[in-house]
Every structure is written in C-alpha cells, then in structure tokens.
Amino acid sequence: MDRRTLLGGSGVLLAAQALSLKTEARAVMTPVLAEDQHFMQLAIEQAKLGDFPFGAVIVRDGKVVAEGFNSGKRLHDPTAHGEMMAIRHFLENHSPQEFQDATLYTSGEPCVMCMGAIIWCRFKRMVFAASISELATRIGQIDITSAQIAKATPFLAIEITGGVLSAEAMQLFPEKQ
Amino acid sequence: MDRRTLLGGSGVLLAAQALSLKTEARAVMTPVLAEDQHFMQLAIEQAKLGDFPFGAVIVRDGKVVAEGFNSGKRLHDPTAHGEMMAIRHFLENHSPQEFQDATLYTSGEPCVMCMGAIIWCRFKRMVFAASISELATRIGQIDITSAQIAKATPFLAIEITGGVLSAEAMQLFPEKQ
Numbered sequence: 102m103d104r105r106t107l108l109g110g111s112g113v114l115l116a117a118q119a120l121s122l123k124t125e126a127r128a129v130m131t132p133v134l135a136e137d138q139h140f141m142q143l144a145i146e147q148a149k150l151g152d153f154p155f156g157a158v159i160v161r162d163g164k165v166v167a168e169g170f171n172s173g174k175r176l177h178d179p180t181a182h183g184e185m186m187a188i189r190h191f192l193e194n195h196s197p198q199e200f201q202d203a204t205l206y207t208s209g210e211p212c213v214m215c216m217g218a219i220i221w222c223r224f225k226r227m228v229f230a231a232s233i234s235e236l237a238t239r240i241g242q243i244d245i246t247s248a249q250i251a252k253a254t255p256f257l258a259i260e261i262t263g264g265v266l267s268a269e270a271m272q273l274f275p276e277k278q
Numbered sequence: 279m280d281r282r283t284l285l286g287g288s289g290v291l292l293a294a295q296a297l298s299l300k301t302e303a304r305a306v307m308t309p310v311l312a313e314d315q316h317f318m319q320l321a322i323e324q325a326k327l328g329d330f331p332f333g334a335v336i337v338r339d340g341k342v343v344a345e346g347f348n349s350g351k352r353l354h355d356p357t358a359h360g361e362m363m364a365i366r367h368f369l370e371n372h373s374p375q376e377f378q379d380a381t382l383y384t385s386g387e388p389c390v391m392c393m394g395a396i397i398w399c400r401f402k403r404m405v406f407a408a409s410i411s412e413l414a415t416r417i418g419q420i421d422i423t424s425a426q427i428a429k430a431t432p433f434l435a436i437e438i439t440g441g442v443l444s445a446e447a448m449q450l451f452p453e454k455q
Binding site for chain 1: 354355389391392400418420426427432433
C-alpha cells in the first residue's frame with residue numbers, strides 16, 4: 102500500500118465523518134472492501150480512454166459486466182458521461198432488475214445527472230475515487246455531492262464508498278494553467 | 279385564463295420568491311412568456327403517452343424540434359425519463375451547440391438526473407409544470423429542486439420558469455390510494 106493509497110483511505114474517513122453528522126441520512130457510507138482497489142483500477146483504465154478522463158465499471162457477482170468512459174465529444178452527446186455509458190452498456194445485456202445487486206465503480210464522484218441515474222437504476226452500492234470537491238479544482242462541477250442526493254432520496258438506501266485510488270484518478274487531469 | 283392557469287401563475291411567484299432569498303443564485307427565475315402555455319400543453323400531450331405520465335418538448339426558434347415521454351418500462355431503461363428522451367431525440371438531428379438557444383418544456387419539474395442533463399447540455403431556458411413537491415404527493419421523488427441544482431452550478435446561468443399548467447399536469451396522476 103503506497104502513500105497515494107493511504108491518502109485514498111483518509112478520503113473515505115472524511116466522507117464518512119461528514120455524513121455521520123446527519124442522522125436522517127439514507128446514504129450508507131461503507132468501508133473499503135478488499136476488491137475495491139482492483140475494480141477502481143479498471144474504472145481508471147476506462148477513464149484513460151475518455152474524451153474527458155472519467156471512467157466507470159459495473160460489477161456483479163465479482164465480475165465486471167459493463168464498462169464506460171466519457172464519450173461526450175465523440176458521440177456529440179453532453180450526457181455521455183462515463184457512468185451513463187456504463188449504464189447504457191449494462192442495459193444492452195441485462196434487465197434493470199439486475200442493477201439491484203450491482204456495484205458501480207467510477208473514477209470521479211458522480212455528478213447530479215449520474216447520481217440520479219444510479220438511484221433510478223437502484224444500484225446496491227457506488228464507489229468513487231476523486232470527490233467532486235477534488236474534481237472542481239480541475240474541471241467545472243455542479244456543487245452537490247452524491248451523499249447529498251442519496252440523503253434526499255426517501256425510497257432507496259444506497260451504499261456509498263468514496264476516496265478509493267483518488268490520487269490516481271486525479272493524476273489523469275492536467276494542473277490548471 | 280381559468281382558475282387553474284391562475285394557480286399555475288402563483289406557483290411561479292412562489293418559486294421566484296423562494297429563490298430571491300439566495301443572492302448568489304445562478305438560476306434566473308423568469309416570468310411566464312406568452313407562448314409557454316401552448317408549448318406546455320404539447321409537453322402534457324407527450325406525458326399522456328408515457329409509461330409514467332411525464333413528457334417534454336424542446337423548442338427552438340418558436341418550433342418544437344424534439345419530443346419525449348417517459349419510456350422506462352417499454353425500453354427497460356430506468357433512465358428513460360421524458361426529458362432524457364427529448365434530449366436523445368434532439369441529438370439525433372442537431373448538434374449539441376444548438377441546445378444553447380433552446381427551451382425545454384417538461385410536465386414535471388426535472389429530477390436531479392434530468393436537471394443535470396439539462397445543465398450539461400447548456401439549455402438557455404427550462405419551463406416546468408408540476409413541481410417536485412407537488413409530484414412527491416403522487417410518486418417517489420428525490421427531494422432536490424431544479425433551482426437548487428442550478429444554484430450549485432457556477433458555470434451556467436439557466437433561466438427557469440415553474441408552475442405553467444401545473445394543475446393539468448397533476449391531473450395525469452391518480453390520487454394516492
């Protein structure tokens with residue numbers, strides 16, 4: 102475990118601490134699992150292929166069943182974020198009911214659009230690397246976190262883990278000039 | 279102008295008043311325009327075709343250029359909300375740059391997913407009928423308004439008008455049993 106991994110771990114703690122202040126939260130902040138770094142590395146590999154460096158994988162029964170990377174420029178579609186592409190690819194081969202025991206790994210914390218999609222799909226768990234506040238130092242973000250959206254959702258309790266390999270995900274972005 | 283239209287008008291005022299308290303808001307609440315009822319009626323006609331009664335139209339240069347209705351069940355796609363379908367149909371025939379002088383009319387205030395998509399597409403204006411708080415009396419909603427999302431977006435000032443024909447849009451939903 103190198104220094105960057107340790108930094109990723111501290112990110113998770115910060116997120117969990119921030120949320121624990123809100124007792125009514127429906128988002129369940131969960132610890133990093135043994136397999137999370139492996140699958141997040143695959144999401145980061147997807148990000149390297151993107152028009153903007155964001156990527157995602159969907160995992161079910163311990164296997165990657167769909168992948169996606171930001172394709173906004175090549176598809177001329179501003180909604181083609183990494184998470185949305187992974188969801189579209191998942192739906193080509195799976196029924197929507199199968200989201201309910203799936204985990205989405207994404208190199209960047211989902212924006213409101215993607216987090217909304219993740220909730221409507223009823224994913225069991227979502228794991229992100231770089232947080233929205235980290236990403237906002239590099240690229241324009243809508244300043245609402247995935248935990249805030251989960252907390253505002255009365256009909257679903259999604260598990261969220263943040264900060265896994267966040268330093269690696271941030272390295273995909275050039276420093277602001 | 280009938281009673282329901284007047285109610286719709288008061289909805290706009292309430293939304294504008296609530297937002298005016300937040301001076302840093304990037305959402306620009308705009309008054310109802312002469313053509314809004316006509317285009318909202320078309321969005322409501324779309325809603326009548328939906329798997330759930332939500333519909334949208336996209337207007338550019340005074341003409342409807344794309345339509346959409348909720349197709350979640352028939353497409354087996356939980357992200358196929360009315361607004362997302364209208365955006366997908368728009369992109370089949372238009373470049374994303376053309377969103378920048380377009381208005382989206384939707385029978386229900388956009389959820390976080392759809393409002394995120396509307397922002398990433400950089401629509402000039404969004405007009406809704408029934409508000410999220412009204413819709414939540416009939417069907418599960420994520421409790422974050424379109425104005426809250428617009429306010430959290432530093433890179434875009436989208437115009438928002440709410441409450442146009444909201445009573446007509448609400449009539450599409452059965453009363454809760």
